[in-house]
Amino acid sequence: MSVQMTREEVVFKRPAPLGEAFTHYCPGCTHGIIHRLVAEVIDELGVAGKTVGVAPVGCAVFAYNYFNLDFAEAAHGRATAMATGIKRVQPDKVVFTYQGDGDLAAIGTGETVHVATRGENITVIFVNNAVYGMTGGQMAPTTLPGMTTTSSQTGRDVELQGYPLRMSELLATTSGAAYVVRRSVHDIANIRKTKKALMTAFKVQMQSMGFSLVEVLSTCPTNWGMPAANALQFIEEKMVPYYPLGDYKVMDAVRPLVVN
Amino acid sequence: MKELWKGNEAVAEAAVRAGCEAYFGYPITPQTELLEYMSRRMPELGRVFIQAESELAAINMVYGAACTGARTMTSSSSPGVSLMQEGLSYIAGSEVPAVLVDVMRVGPGLGNIQPSQGDYNQLVKFGGHGDFKAICLAPSTVQESVDLMALSFDLAQKYRTLVYLVSDGALGQMMEPAELPPMRPINKQRPAWALTGADHRPPNIITSIYLDPERMEKLNLRLQAKLNEIRKNEVRWKELMTEDAELLLVAYGTMGRVCYTAMKQARSEGIKVGLLRPITLWPYPSARIAELAEQVHGILTVEMSAGQMVEDVRLAVEGRCPVQFYGRMGGIVPLPDEVLNVIHEMNEELVMARPGETVTVS
Numbered sequence: 110m111s112v113q114m115t116r117e118e119v120v121f122k123r124p125a126p127l128g129e130a131f132t133h134y135c136p137g138c139t140h141g142i143i144h145r146l147v148a149e150v151i152d153e154l155g156v157a158g159k160t161v162g163v164a165p166v167g168c169a170v171f172a173y174n175y176f177n178l179d180f181a182e183a184a185h186g187r188a189t190a191m192a193t194g195i196k197r198v199q200p201d202k203v204v205f206t207y208q209g210d211g212d213l214a215a216i217g218t219g220e221t222v223h224v225a226t227r228g229e230n231i232t233v234i235f236v237n238n239a240v241y242g243m244t245g246g247q248m249a250p251t252t253l254p255g256m257t258t259t260s261s262q263t264g265r266d267v268e269l270q271g272y273p274l275r276m277s278e279l280l281a282t283t284s285g286a287a288y289v290v291r292r293s294v295h296d297i298a299n300i301r302k303t304k305k306a307l308m309t310a311f312k313v314q315m316q317s318m319g320f321s322l323v324e325v326l327s328t329c330p331t332n333w334g335m336p337a338a339n340a341l342q343f344i345e346e347k348m349v350p351y352y353p354l355g356d357y358k359v360m361d362a363v364r365p366l367v368v369n
Numbered sequence: 370m371k372e373l374w375k376g377n378e379a380v381a382e383a384a385v386r387a388g389c390e391a392y393f394g395y396p397i398t399p400q401t402e403l404l405e406y407m408s409r410r411m412p413e414l415g416r417v418f419i420q421a422e423s424e425l426a427a428i429n430m431v432y433g434a435a436c437t438g439a440r441t442m443t444s445s446s447s448p449g450v451s452l453m454q455e456g457l458s459y460i461a462g463s464e465v466p467a468v469l470v471d472v473m474r475v476g477p478g479l480g481n482i483q484p485s486q487g488d489y490n491q492l493v494k495f496g497g498h499g500d501f502k503a504i505c506l507a508p509s510t511v512q513e514s515v516d517l518m519a520l521s522f523d524l525a526q527k528y529r530t531l532v533y534l535v536s537d538g539a540l541g542q543m544m545e546p547a548e549l550p551p552m553r554p555i556n557k558q559r560p561a562w563a564l565t566g567a568d569h570r571p572p573n574i575i576t577s578i579y580l581d582p583e584r585m586e587k588l589n590l591r592l593q594a595k596l597n598e599i600r601k602n603e604v605r606w607k608e609l610m611t612e613d614a615e616l617l618l619v620a621y622g623t624m625g626r627v628c629y630t631a632m633k634q635a636r637s638e639g640i641k642v643g644l645l646r647p648i649t650l651w652p653y654p655s656a657r658i659a660e661l662a663e664q665v666h667g668i669l670t671v672e673m674s675a676g677q678m679v680e681d682v683r684l685a686v687e688g689r690c691p692v693q694f695y696g697r698m699g700g701i702v703p704l705p706d707e708v709l710n711v712i713h714e715m716n717e718e719l720v721m722a723r724p725g726e727t728v729t730v731s
Contacts, residue, residue: 158568163433164576173574179564181436182576184459187429190421194433194441195564197417198391202566220429223422 124152126160128177137330137337139294140168143236144175146300147207150307151178154315160203161195163188167209168242186217189224192231203314205232211241214250214276221276228285228319232310235276235322238329239348246332250274253351258332273351277324281357287319289358293326295344299354305368312366319360326352371546376511376536379547380444380470381406383518386552389468390439391417393430398482399538400446400472416555424449428456428469435465436575438563440522440555444470446538447488448479451496457531458497462577462588464595466525469503470518470534472541475700483700484538484623489677492533493650500589502596503531504603505650509625511545517648519550528599535650537673539623539702605648606657610636614643616715617665619658619682621647623702624671631708640716650678655685662689666719671708672696 123129127148134140151157157178164172166185173180183191188206196204213221213235224231240258241247247260251273255264265273277291288310292303303325310321326348328340335343359367374382381403384392392411394404404420411418417434421427427443434441445453450471460467471492475485495501504524508514514536521532559565564573579585607625610632611617620628625646635642645661647654662668667690670679679694686692695711697703 157566159566161564161566170578173572173576177567177572179567179573180575181433181564182463182574182578183432184429184455187425187432187456190426190429191433191436193419193426194391194393194430194435195437196433197419197430198434198437198439198441199565219422220426223426227419 124148126151126157126177128175130174132175133171134168135331137328137340138168139327140236142294142300143234143303143325143327144172146304146307147205147234148176149304150311151203153308154311156203156311156315159201160205163192163195163204163206165206165208165212167212169207169209169236170243172207186212186215187220188212189217189220189229189231189233193224193227193229196229196231200230203311205234205311207234208236209242210235210237210239210249210251214274222280222283225280225286225320225322226283228287230314230317230319232314233322234307235324236327237276237324237352238327239273240329240332242329242332251352253347275352277322277357280322285320286322286358287360288313288321288363290356291324291326291352291354293344293349293354295326295328295341308368309363309366312368313363316366318363324352326354371548373544374511374547374549375402375542375544376514377402377472377541378406379511379549380514380518380534380536381410382549383515384442384468384522385410385414386550387519387522388440388553388555389416389442389522390555391434391441392443393419393421393427393434394443394445395421395424395427395449397446397449399474399541400444400449400470402541403444403470403472424452425456428453431467432456432460432463432465435460435467436463436564438559440526442468442470444472446472446474447476447485450488450491454491454497457503458499458501459577461495461497461501461503461531461592462499463575464529464592465575466529468521468525468532468534470536473535473537475698481700482538484673484702485698485700486537486622486624486673486677487698488535489650489672489674492535493678493681501592502651503533504528504599504652505533505535507535507621507648507650508540509622509646511540511543512547514540515547515549524603528595530595530599535622537623538700600652603649604652604654604656606654607646607648609644611643611645611661613641614661614664615641615666616643616712616719617661617668618642618644618671618708619647619668619678620644620671621650621678624673627703627705628671628708630705631712634705634709635712640712642712647678653681653685655681658682658685659687659689662686665690666722667691667693667715669693669695669711669715671703673702674698
């Protein structure tokens with residue numbers, strides 16, 4: 110009897126920039142997927158040793174515990190201002206922020222618009238789950254019309270509470286923005302597209318082409334009050350129609366860098 | 370060689386020569402010349418200048434740049450400093466070195482753009498949330514503004530802390546002869562804690578959040594230990610004619626120089642007046658004021674406010690002698706004659722009280 114020996118090959122592993130800590134994210138939350146994609150991109154670009162991340166206030170406040178990267182923790186809404194300071198002093202570093210919708214599109218709207226229009230050479234990962242997750246499910250600037258939250262308990266009434274902001278569309282109008290796209294992580298095909306967009310965004314920064322932002326539609330089953338599978342479906346059926354996926358600003362100079 | 374410098378511009382050039390690598394600010398009168406000066410000087414030297422969209426953004430850009438270990442500063446005036454308090458608290462909690470120049474104007478609210486010392490409380494008592502104290506350096510001339518600007522960066526880096534240069538609309542706008550120090554080379558060596566990328570070392574994290582109360586208290590205890598160290602080492606003040614003084618003036622900044630003139634006049638009239646001018650508003654020269662309170666018959670504190678620093682004088686004096694206050698608000702700078710009038714009144718009271726020695730308690 111002979112035993113066939115075959116060499117084992119690693120075909121899937123944790124990207125080095127992603128730490129081994131268990132995250133505090135709820136079951137079914139897609140922050141974990143987005144973290145992993147960011148880590149994969151930084152790993153594949155080989156820039157972990159010169160990357161500085163900026164964490165927001167919101168669910169991703171402890172993002173720095175989950176990446177093996179230098180990290181700063183910003184005040185609520187001010188991540189892009191902080192990233193600006195870090196990047197201007199060290200233009201050779203790769204600097205990114207990771208922000209939720211409350212952070213980026215409510216309290217930090219001013220910083221967000223101005224960092225884009227300055228053409229600040231940083232990358233923003235904007236996780237839009239249409240709700241304030243960390244504080245327990247209040248209405249966000251991106252909460253859909255009619256959507257129930259703990260501070261819009263009979264559904265967001267646009268007559269009283271106004272309309273949700275479409276940030277990618279807004280930022281695409283700024284001359285300093287080089288690459289602004291919206292993606293989603295509700296299924297495998299879209300996860301792959303998100304990774305390509307992140308790869309493009311970081312390349313745009315590394316080529317000093319200006320401001321890059323990838324908006325990612327993300328789930329919050331806990332605060333949406335639904336099972337994880339339904340939350341993925343909610344993105345596809347409810348969020349995507351209001352927040353269409355697509356490329357909102359791709360500067361001509363950026364086109365050759367776009368990863369397809 | 371002395372040259373004629375405007376206060377705000379002298380401070381800007383002093384910061385440049387002290388090796389300031391990055392400046393972030395927002396226009397506000399009476400500070401704006403400082404920002405304008407930096408807008409041409411910093412890029413000329415290949416250094417960082419950004420006119421931010423708000424004071425909020427400016428202070429958070431400072432926070433970011435300070436995380437790299439670079440010498441970083443901003444400047445503003447009272448309402449702008451109110452806006453910066455959140456960021457200043459984060460900088461304090463994260464222990465990164467940064468310098469703020471406050472060219473004080475009148476409040477509350479929009480107030481006006483005249484000189485004031487109404488920011489004493491928000492600077493010295495720490496206007497942001499949490500337990501902290503920033504080192505507060507208060508010059509009274511353009512030359513001293515220049516000298517303390519360089520010291521601000523040195524102290525900020527030495528203690529990894531916040532340093533405030535406490536100027537006002539008069540000091541910022543006046544022109545005086547001043548000698549600028551030579552240009553210091555920029556120290557490109559980054560400290561071990563800086564966010565420079567985790568290249569062959571474990572990641573550096575700069576944060577001020579610790580959910581575990583034990584850890585959070587530990588951070589606070591460390592901050593307090595650092596502040597105690599600063600209290601021990603960095604108290605600065607200037608004394609004039611205190612040796613035989615029976616009446617002590619306590620005043621800082623612009624009021625320090627006005628009181629100096631009043632003191633000289635009083636001396637020429639034979640009244641034994643001395644002056645103590647705190648240079649560090651925090652840490653405060655409390656011990657020295659307490660000593661002098663044993664010697665003098667009374668203390669007069671003069672401020673361009675309703676009386677903010679006088680509370681610290683009273684805390685130092687602890688009832689050892691009477692403490693009086695004179696101040697103007699609205700942007701009115703008390704004249705030496707006004708101060709002299711109060712000195713006359715106080716002196717009369719003290720002379721009347723002296724035979725029975727009911728005033729001095731020693």
